[in-house]
Amino acid sequence: MSVLSVTEIIDRIYVADALDPSRIFIVPAPRRESIKDASLDLMLGNHFIVTKSARFSCLEPCGDETRKDVAQYQERVLVPFGKKLMLHPGSFILGVSWQYIGLPKNIHAQVSSRSTWGRAGLTVATAVVVHPSFSGCITLELVNNGNAPIALHPGARLAQIIFMHVKPDNKTNATGNSKYFGMTEPGFTRLHDERPELDRWKQIGKYVSFQTNSEP
């Protein structure tokens, strides 16, 4: 798995046949002369999900009310261009990239903070992997790890994306596999989707007991 160079990125975006399946779609596309590093900057979009106080004790993927709890805990906010959203120390919100990305089957990508913002205490992405064939705006998990509030302006270049070659696999199809395919706004967490797997482990726990002596 190797990282795409500047030339390769340009060649993948500016493909002679606009509908070539190997093309990396970035809408809006960066100007050719602005691509200087082996990465592309991602701008912050203006849709956010902010967290708010809720009455439940914790976000429990195995709870019966998980979906409702998540809706109580998070709220959509739209910040117009030219306005800002304050991210206070220790706070967490979901943002989204302004660009819409469409990856071919043989390209995998990773998102990370730009150091300018990282040095201010902002962590931009905690779930950094973008799978081959993914299509959509990229959700940015924003956390302020610093001691001062940070003003988030839609349009700001917060993150960067690097692209990597991956051996193409015809069986892989993100349209069927990814929960967040085709999103243009940040999506609420689908924590409840984790429940079947955790329930299975609960069943296993009934048969396999790793108790210590001190426990009853």
Add this chain to the structure above:
Amino acid sequence: MLELDQIVHEQAVAIKRLLAQVELRQSPSAYYDRLLRFLIDLCDRTEVEIRAVSELARRHGNGPDGRIQQASQQLVIFCSHVLREIHYYCESFDYAEQPTIPTAMMQLIKKMGNQIAHQKPFILRGAFQFNYMYNPIGKYLNSLASRISENADLLDDAFATFSFPMANNQNILANCALVHEFGHLVVDAARLLEKLSQDLPHEIRTSVTQIVDQHARAGNQLDFGVMQRTERANEVLVSWIHESLADLIGLHLLGPAHLFTFLYCIQPYGKHEADDEEHPCDSYRVKMMLDGLKGLDWQDVIRSEAPRAWEIAQSIRQMRREAGEYRYDAAAECMPILEPYLFDSARTICKNATYSKGLFVSGYQHMLELLKRGIPPLEVLDNSVFRQFDAVSILNSGWLFYAKDFPSWRERISYVDSTDQLDFLNRLLTKAIELSFVQEASSIVGDGG
């Protein structure tokens, strides 16, 4: 009396409290703020008026023949009516937050307003009722405010609200219907009905009058006189003209997307032959739109790219011929005579803003291909240069994509509105339109790369 003014006073206090809560919300537009400030001012003035009236009644007692008491009571009742209206508009601010209104559509309508020089204030309002409506509140609220106080703050007379069903909040394809409502605003703001009436040749005006008179005389409703029947027939005719002009303006501004949206919106009702006092029957409206599209040279594109939709439109058109008589005979008989003048009127007002086939055809195959691949149809790489599409082309490509790739379109749209596929398509189109507006603005302010 004391009891009544006390009740109305409490009503004013409660509504002020409600307005204060609305004021705390994030505002989706400056027009929304304008209306809110107007309502707060009107509520304050109404409260002052109630106090003054109560005080007057207390000081002067009953007066000769109880006239003061009676007049005061009427004023207090009027104040209560004003407060009820404020309450109604206050409630309409529910779901007026930015994430719940189709902002891309709002931006598009504003742009259209700029293009045809009728940039009038409006707000979009989500409603539970499954209908798109135009409400010209400016004149009405101004008349209430003037009766409460001579110095009252006034709104622009053309101030309007467009309501859309909350269920269609994210459905940008269905929300194209707002352009029809915008057409109503243009008809009022540009005084198109007055202009039309002036420009009509004498013989046409005479024919219309004769038709209305004949129907009024022949009417066999014994409980109405001829005068009343004539007046009623004229009102129906004016409403139909208003509606048809709004349709034609929508058609000029949006192209085929307007017809597709209309077919989509009337689909759940399925009664294409019914007309009412405000609207000609759907089949007649479809017929007019098809004629309009023919005039704009669009029919070949629809026929070849969306044959199913074309077929549906033709069949609805046919229904009018088979349905026979209308309920509102006079208006129905006058409309065909007036049609050429309505087309002229819409063409003149839309002028350069008319969406022509030339703006669309050169890139729409690419747009359809991008949509198939799950990419917003914003721009196409053409000889290594990105060429950008405009918002109306994006909407038309979305409708053609929807109509083309769903062979059983008519049957399916009624039942699968909320499918993931339609949601996905709407998301792509909304994103493309948002990007398109920002790209356009970037070209004005300069692109930083």
